[in-house]
Amino acid sequence: MTSPPKFAIVTIGSGSYLGSTVHDVTLANSLRRRGYEVVVYWMFEETPELVDEGVEQRMLCHGTRYQFSRPSEIMDRIIGRIAFRLPRKLRRAVAQGVPGFVENLMRNLVRSLYYYEQTDVALAKRLARFIEQDGVTHVKMSFGSIGSLALEARKHTRKTFDYLVTFQGDEEFASLADACGVIDVYRRRVDEAVRNARWPAIVLSRSYASRLVDELGLDGSRLEILYCGIELPKDDAAPPDFSILTETFPRLRRDLPIIAFVGRQESEKGIDLLLYATKMLLARGVRFQLVVCGATAKGLAYRTTIREMVTHLGLDLHHSGAVSAATRDALFAHCRCAVCPSINGEPFGLVVAEAMSFGAPAVVPDYGGVAEVVDGGDIEGGLVFRCWDSGDLARQLERLLTDDALHAELAGNARRVAARFSTSRMVDGFLDHVGLPHRALPQARPIDASSRKSIVESQ
Template sequence: MLIAPSFAILTMGSGDYLGSTVRDLTLANALHRRGHKVVVYWMLECNEELADAGIGHRMLCHGTRYHFQRPSEFLDRVVGGALFLLPKRLRVRAIQRRGGYVERLLSNMLRSLFAGPEPDPALARRLRGHIAEDGVTHLLAGFGTLGPLAMAAQGKDAQFDYALTFQGDEEFAALATRIGLGEPFRAGVRQAMTRSAWRAIAVSEDYAQRLVEEIGVSPARLQVVYNGVELPGPGARPDFAMIKAAFPALRQDTPIVLYLGRQESEKGIDLLLYAARLLARRGQAAPPMQLVICGATAKGQGYRDVLTDLGRHLGLAVHHAGTVAPELRGALYAHSHCVVYPSVNREPFGLVVAEAMSHGTPVLVPDYGGVAEVIHDQGRSGGLSFRTWDSGDLARQLGRLLEDRALHTELAANARVVASRFSVDRMADGVLEHMGMRPQPYRAAAGGAGRRA
């Protein structure tokens, strides 16, 4: 008798990896909606609000576990448990006020996984116990970095297999190198990949190549499965009044240029400000636009404060906000002339870019990393690219989007078609087929979850 597969998603709720967390919970929702049993095991922080009703949740460990270089059961279970009685916004605010604290926690977590002969033995035993209690047959680790923990939990006789997904692991690799664990990190990840029943998943072709170059994994042990986004259904655009309520000074008759995503230095938002200033220098010939910047931050207000000061110094009128609700996020995509994603990082993918195109909005991205793959499909393009790190070229391409109506119309018409390549169903099908399972038909879920910027 065949046993129906039961899934666990092992992920981290840290704000540094919000895009990765969204991907993992989107996959969890997709599997659950197809009738599979799904439970999410959280590390450091949790984002249960991203999950559909009916999905189980367990806090595998709190961030306090890694306050010191050696994992602390007391700080994890007792102190961490008590802190989690506080509202999440208060916890996040307290951590962000302590400069470098998140990096400290992540550094100590890496030490526990890669510095010794066994990766955090007590946590591996806890994970194994949860898996046995929940009847999990397939553990999906949302980061390749967590591979050694999954491998240790599996041991030699566990009744489950695990699959690894790489998304954002280059940041862990860089941090491991900074603390003197570069080679143990790479060796540990490679060993966990070898022990897995399946090839590891990379979220773009470019990212797969980056893993080969930087971590030394074999390309034969990698499979590309692109991330998925919820495609908006047919219907009228959201009312502009929703945007007006959040940004009273915005006008509907002037093009909106939007950046939406994490406000951190690696996202290159300052390049967008320089590009806007270069266009403004054209005086009367400058194309009219309204610049909107919004999204969460994981490391405090430092970079946001820099952006505010820089915009003021450059004489730009910037409509600036933090986290936006899912409904406002969709309205901003739908009413924006274009979305600019000016990252200075070699991005693994680009969820914001796929989301924007799904609303029929052209995008502008660097010609570097997995994000550059997202805007093209079978000869169609849903946006333009600019030379990475080049604010002058960013200004030129942005000017084209604002001034060339025929070009903008063509890209907007292509955008939805290109974005359909990254549907949630395609991602879920790809993951299931990769693990040798026939995808089950979709069924309506009892409750849905929103997405936060």
Template sequence: MCDFPRFAVLTIGSGGFLGSTVRDITLANALHQRGYAVSVYWMLETSGELVDDGIGQRMLCHGSRYHFRRPSLLLDRGLGPLLFLVPKARRVATVQRSAGYVHRLLEHLIGAQFGPRGEPDLARRLARYLKRDCITHLLLSFASLGPLALQARRHGGHAFDYLVTFQGDEQFAQYARTAGVFPAFRDGVNTALRASRWPAVAVSSDYVDRLVEELSLPRAAMQVVYNGVDLAATAAAPFAMLQQAFPGLREEVPIVLYLGRQDVEKGIDLLLYAVRLLAARQVPLQLVVCGSTALGQGYRNVLAAMGTHLGLQFHHGGAVSHALRQALYAHSHCVVYPSINREPFGLVVAEAMGQGTPVLVPDYGGVGEVIRDRKKAGGLTFRTWDSGDLARQLERLLSDRVLHATLARDARSVAQRFSVDAMTQGVLAHMQLAARPLAPGREALHVT
């Protein structure tokens, strides 16, 4: 007899969806900390280091499955486990050296999911996992995985409900276009929405608008539940930690920080142009750019070359530890999020405000919702794609002490809307489930 409810999270562990993975595992951990039984099912890659002890993990399929346009069971179940004997850092580095390989895997995945037959063997495997783990509630990281869940449910033998979340599906829609299956993609997502017991979760109101405009989805089929991040106050690390990671940083000069994926849609080149404009005006600042990359080193190399061409000496790093991340937030004058994409949310923005650091974001997409709560704001906006306006707004943050102090004061208050508890309770309420408190004797251990 299954306990009720029992959750499983189905997520794609590819680095291109790192923010989505963090959100999903944060939710899984929060549910587990409240005493629910939780499992995590991975596709393509894993980030098992983010998962709390006591949460079961299964590999639904390896990235090797989609090496060719037609999914390969042999490469998935035979080669995949062997490749996973290689340390993850080495696997990821190897993939990133092959330009476009991750795009190819994801295009093949979507092409297979929305092909004439779908992926019956994968759906059967998912159905077996759900039955084995006695899952009653399947949480899908992406609405694009809805047809897979629906196909698994049609196999019968185990009853479960599923909830879909929209948080990066516009990228999958683009893969569907390049794979030539966009009409099937749009129809399949709509069918999966109708077959779910609940409306889909979308991570911002603007994202709902975008999905209605671009995918012709019914507005009534979606409801906003904002993402949650760890807002726990931490003692500021010594500035020496930053100097060790970024030699030459000076404590007396304001730090402007970009922290996040270094991929082309993040618009970091716009920030370089803006900083060059401010250098011409002799506005003192130090630029730090750091974070992982999902799609290869090409864009990082372009940024380095662009900095040299512009005569900029900026501090350029890769992925950072949680401790260094918190130290960067604590010692930065502001965080800039210059994305050229119509971002659904913006976890880094919420995290920075949670530490009392003002932010600067484009006036486009769901990220603009993150910085405001009624009359309070934790940052400023600039005109999207406009490096000149980005420079003007950045100069305001650097030169207007009263404005900066006001934004810093209000940032923590604004960020409270995006706590892990708020997200968890929002998802549970959405599914008409009672919110449990933390299990006795347990502390919240949020993903970072």
């Protein structure tokens, strides 16, 4: 008798990859709600509060594994376990407070996968053991760049499983591979992982698929576009109250329009372009309030740079680190527009879709998959500016701030455009992609929430 399908999702739960983690965990939770069995295998760090009851979780490896140029079992299994007894907030503060800490870990991960003749065999064996113990049949690797782990794991288990890979920010891996001098090996092994998977790789946008073909030489016929999914606000839900915002940003006013940036505060996100653009608006006499908030992963240096630039430019910035989901939603509900000034060719634009779902028009660059998010075909949910051009960004912001008719039109379109990216549509597409019904068949054994596994350390 054929075993019922069970999914494992391997995800890097920290650093610059929080967006991919949200995407992966949203998929895991949704599959579980459809009746499928699911386990999340964490790498580096876990974010268990995102995971629904009934979804199993295991720690595949700690970030300490890649503290040195070669992967270390001692640093992973012993030091990592000790470190994980510290509060997660403290662990992340240490990682962000040490310049280059996260980049060093990622560089060493890339080196372990591509510098040596074989990939990280010990970790691949552990993945194989987890798959065998958990009865996994379908493995989704969070990135194409770690697909070689699944390919290697196949060699070390008698358990038959299929895997697929997702491309959602792999340019950072490619950049690190280039810096390590292994870009040719990287391209070859990523291509092998894609070609040996049962299903075409999932890519988050048409633009990103073209980039993968052009820059990595991947076969376009082995790539399938599947947009991210977001939880849409309920149609009958009352908008969040403005007072939620003033708890975090006490100087915000109701009578001035708000320009909002929500996202990681890193150099590739182009916040400096936004600051230049808002300075131009002020010089033209346009009145508004600017809010910048979000986590950081690569250290606090860029946030310090933002504050210094604000001082030099004479801006009045409402600035914060990571904010709660309630604050984020209230900001989207009350802002005049949300801005994504990224200079990095985003694979998608999760925050943009979330903002539009609350009726906030978005202003995005014409580079990367994020431009596809505001494009509803016959309607638009926002405006597009020329990438890297702060002057054009200022012009598009000014249009939204001063043209009430244009703003009303785009705000009215935004929710309809965002509806294309519902979680339900994403999960339907994923299950169609792997040839499974939209709901688990009756023979699939449901997971009793009372027997849910906690994070299980590597054995």
